[in-house]
Amino acid sequence: MAESAVPSVAPASGSDSADGLSPQRLLEAYRTMVLARVTDERCLHLQRQGRIGFYAPLQGQEAAQVGAAMALRPEDWVFPAYREMAVALLRGVPLQAIIDQLFSDSSDLTKGRQMPNHFGFRAQNFVVASSPIGTQITQAVGAAMAARLRGDPIVTVPFFGDGATSSNDFHAGLNFAGVFKVPTVFFCQNNEWAISLPREKQTRSPTLAEKAKAYGFSGVVIDGNDVKAVYRTVLDARRRAVAGGGPTLIEAQVYRFGPHSTSDDPHRYRSNAELEAAKRKDPVLRLQRELKEAHGLDEAGDSKIWDDARAQLSAAIEVAEKTPKVAPDSFLDDVFATPTPRLAEERAAFEALVREGVIKP
Numbered sequence: 001m002a003e004s005a006v007p008s009v010a011p012a013s014g015s016d017s018a019d020g021l022s023p024q025r026l027l028e029a030y031r032t033m034v035l036a037r038v039t040d041e042r043c044l045h046l047q048r049q050g051r052i053g054f055y056a057p058l059q060g061q062e063a064a065q066v067g068a069a070m071a072l073r074p075e076d077w078v079f080p081a082y083r084e085m086a087v088a089l090l091r092g093v094p095l096q097a098i099i100d101q102l103f104s105d106s107s108d109l110t111k112g113r114q115m116p117n118h119f120g121f122r123a124q125n126f127v128v129a130s131s132p133i134g135t136q137i138t139q140a141v142g143a144a145m146a147a148r149l150r151g152d153p154i155v156t157v158p159f160f161g162d163g164a165t166s167s168n169d170f171h172a173g174l175n176f177a178g179v180f181k182v183p184t185v186f187f188c189q190n191n192e193w194a195i196s197l198p199r200e201k202q203t204r205s206p207t208l209a210e211k212a213k214a215y216g217f218s219g220v221v222i223d224g225n226d227v228k229a230v231y232r233t234v235l236d237a238r239r240r241a242v243a244g245g246g247p248t249l250i251e252a253q254v255y256r257f258g259p260h261s262t263s264d265d266p267h268r269y270r271s272n273a274e275l276e277a278a279k280r281k282d283p284v285l286r287l288q289r290e291l292k293e294a295h296g297l298d299e300a301g302d303s304k305i306w307d308d309a310r311a312q313l314s315a316a317i318e319v320a321e322k323t324p325k326v327a328p329d330s331f332l333d334d335v336f337a338t339p340t341p342r343l344a345e346e347r348a349a350f351e352a353l354v355r356e357g358v359i360k361p
Helices: 023-048 062-070 085-090 095-103 135-150 162-166 168-180 209-215 227-242 272-279 283-294 299-322 328-332 341-355
Strands: 077-079 156-161 185-190 218-223 248-253
Touching: 023 062, 023 085, 023 095, 023 227, 023 283, 023 299, 062 085, 062 156, 062 185, 062 227, 062 248, 062 283, 077 135, 085 095, 095 299, 135 156, 135 168, 156 162, 162 168, 162 185, 168 185, 168 209, 185 227, 209 218, 209 248, 218 227, 227 248, 283 299, 328 341
Parallel strands: 077 156, 156 185, 185 248, 218 248
Antiparallel strands: none
16 A cells, blocks of 8 residues: 555644643554564564574553653663563664564674563663563662763663562662652553562552652552553653652553563463453553544554554564574673783684584584
């Protein structure tokens, strides 16, 4: 279908209002959410096929991630967990860069030294993820303190799940942030399951957001399936933090449709009825309905959005699979700014093993 035949949305004011997203920005959010959903579904299959080694899906959490990212500015810093792909996409990270990291090819910016999904992008102020639970929380608080000392009017945003609220770093990070009123927006995606542990077996607190009270600042619970509500809440928290009002803990209530990662089987710990009930609140379909009912998106335009996303993803996968793998001796690169004599010896020994066939490139 020609581009000219695809409708946009109903005429918009061209910019966001004081408290909401314009129709054009809602369409941008939807495109990103669709791309994230399509990529997520395909990556699960790629892992099962043995084409990538590991994957942590985000289905059901697209609105929370996109709404939060839309409220931030490019100069703000994101400290992700390991399923914040939609945040990366909204902030301008090329899909190809994400796919290259999942395939660990020679175009991977982390040079194959991180697990799949543990990507980072300096140009977008998107910090490399790490597996230990909650460590990004204290890192974000420290970066926010440094930014305030430098006079940089920015916020840091650690993304984490409900399981991380039981970690040491959650306590240490929120306590420090409360004492020193650092400009951090804590964004908890409460997807109800910490791998196989249900949220009610972690804490007796009625909500996770109310834990902020113990540290001296505000916590708020929002519907994480509503991209507009997420946007407004994060935007308000950002404004308050930059103005010196201190941090906010946001609990976005969502549901993880898929497994925690490709290493677990959710059918062992939750029912199909629970999953189907959650899918009736699907954030992607919710925004799709709004765009169709209130902003003029028709079936042809919607189909093109999905087709374009699938085509973009297929092209990225094709490129990644044709890109050479990371060179075996790359682990010796970037160890020191100036290579040491010992490092040169180790490289020579490695090259000898390759020549002898002990190590196959």
